[in-house]
Amino acid sequence: MNNLYYVLGAGVLAMVYAFWKTSWINSQNEGSDRMKKIGKSIADGAMAFLKAEYRILAIFVLIVAGLLAIAAISQNDSWLISVSFLVGAITSGLAGFLGMKVATKANNRTTHAAQTGIAKALNVAFTGGSVMGLSVVGLGVLGVTGLFLTYDFLGIFDDTAKLIQALTGFSLGASSIALFARVGGGIYTKAADVGADLVGKVEAGIPEDHPLNPATIADNVGDNVGDVAGMGADLFESYVGAIIGSMVL
Numbered sequence: 001m002n003n004l005y006y007v008l009g010a011g012v013l014a015m016v017y018a019f020w021k022t023s024w025i026n027s028q029n030e031g032s033d034r035m036k037k038i039g040k041s042i043a044d045g046a047m048a049f050l051k052a053e054y055r056i057l058a059i060f061v062l063i064v065a066g067l068l069a070i071a072a073i074s075q076n077d078s079w080l081i082s083v084s085f086l087v088g089a090i091t092s093g094l095a096g097f098l099g100m101k102v103a104t105k106a107n108n109r110t111t112h113a114a115q116t117g118i119a120k121a122l123n124v125a126f127t128g129g130s131v132m133g134l135s136v137v138g139l140g141v142l143g144v145t146g147l148f149l150t151y152d153f154l155g156i157f158d159d160t161a162k163l164i165q166a167l168t169g170f171s172l173g174a175s176s177i178a179l180f181a182r183v184g185g186g187i188y189t190k191a192a193d194v195g196a197d198l199v200g201k202v203e204a205g206i207p208e209d210h211p212l213n214p215a216t217i218a219d220n221v222g223d224n225v226g227d228v229a230g231m232g233a234d235l236f237e238s239y240v241g242a243i244i245g246s247m248v249l
Contacts, residue, residue, distance in 0.1 A: 004145055004148065004149055005149075007141060007145050008141070008142065008145045008146065008149065010141060011137075011138045011139075011140075011141030011142035011145060011146075012138070012142065013138075014134045014135075014137050014138030014141065015134070015135070015138040015139070015142070017130075017134050017138075018098070018130075018131045018134040018135045018138060021102075021127050021128075021130060021131050021134075022101075022102050022105075022131055024127065025102060025105055025106050025109060025124065025127060025128055025131070026105060028109040028112075028113065028124055029109065029112050029113075030108055030109055030112060031108050031109070031111060031112030031115075032112075035108045035111060035112060036108065038108065038217070039104070039105075039107055039108035041217050042104060042107065042217060042220045042221055042224065043104035043105070045217060045218065045221035046100055046104055046221050046224040046225050046229070047100075047101075047104075049185075049188060049221060049225045050096075050097060050100065050225060050229055053180070053181065053184055053185075053225075054093060054097075057089075057093065057176075057177060057180055057181075060176070060180070061085075061086065061089045061173070061176065061177075064085065064176065065082040065083075065085050065086050065089075065173075066082070068081055068082040068085055068169060068172075069081075069082035077162075077165070077166075078156065078157070078162065078165075078166045080151065080156065080166045080169075081165070081166045081168065081169035082169060083147075083166075083169070084147055084166055084167055084168070084169030084170040084172075084173065085169035085170070085172055085173040085176075086173060087143055087147060087170055087173065088143065088169065088170035088171060088172065088173025088174040088175075088177075088240065089173035089174065089176055089177050090173075091139045091140070091142075091143045091174065091236070092173065092174040092176075092177035092178055092181075092233045092236045092237060093177050093181070093233065094135075094139060095135050095136045095139050095140075095232045095233060095235075095236040096177075096181055096228070096229035096230065096231075096232035096233040096236070097229065097232075098131070098132070098135040098232070099131070099132035099135060099136070099228050099229060099231075099232035100224050100225065100228045100229040100232070102128050102131040102132065103128055103132070103224055103228045104224055105128070106124055106125060106127070106128030107220075109124050110124045110125045110128070132228065132232055135232070136232060136235050136236045136239060137239065139236065140236055140239045140240045140243065143170060143240065144167065144170060144240055144243055144244065147167055147170060148163065148167060151163050151166060151167075164244075164247050164248055165248075167244055167247065168244055168248065170240060170244060171237070171240050171241045171244040171245070174233070174236055174237040174240050174241070175237045175241065177233050177237070178230075178233040178234045178236065178237035181229060181230045181233040181234070182226075182230040182231070182233065182234045183230075184230070185222075185225040185226035185227075185229055185230030186226045186230060188221075188222050188225055188226060189222035189223060189225065189226030189227065190222070190226075191222070192215065192218040192219045192221065192222035193219055193222060195215045195218065195219070196209075196213060196215035196216055196218065196219040199213055199214070199215045200213040200215065200216075
């Protein structure tokens with residue numbers, strides 16, 4: 001059991017690193033006023049989509065958590081599986097949110113850094129990606145280990161097998177958010193991408209990323225919500241699914 005506290009500490013360390021690197025990215029130069037304006041438009045659009053998506057997902061998560069609790073009680077299992085489900089859903093959504101938040105900040109900062117050299121631009125971009133990676137790992141470790149230690153401390157379960165059974169809800173919650181975030185974000189991404197192509201290349205005869213193409217903003221918003229927020233939740237689900245699957249076996 002003492003080793004689990006080291007694991008928990010590693011998760012905390014990962015999150016501290018992620019927040020430290022986020023503050024470093026925030027301190028970098030955003031570039032010209034035009035770059036700031038475009039970056040803000042993309043960030044605002046991405047956050048607006050994510051808020052709308054998470055509002056719907058919150059209703060779904062609460063309904064499923066209630067059904068899980070009822071089903072568990074009717075079969076003489078622990079209702080704490082629904083608590084694990086809620087924690088898994090929240091942390092999965094948080095992983096995507098943190099990744100997208102830092103990605104939208106790193107975008108124009110990377111562009112500005114590229115004006116002075118590719119090495120500096122790569123450093124900013126790679127740092128933004130490391131925040132996403134460490135957030136996924138850190139939240140996964142904190143979620144699984146934290147729930148295990150909490151349930152064990154409360155002494156609710158008489159054996160470890162039943163405790164791990166209650167933990168499986170964590171993986172289910174992460175999978176539920178990943179499913180909708182990946183599919184919902186992916187649909188928006190492709191719709192915006194095709195729309196930008198149609199408006200630019202077909203109708204106006206200009207490149208899809210041309211400054212005069214208004215669909216460019218929507219296209220870049222789609223890249224963030226699908227390839228960052230959706231991918232973050234997807235990676236989180238795969239990570240914790242592998243851990244809990246191994247524990248069950």
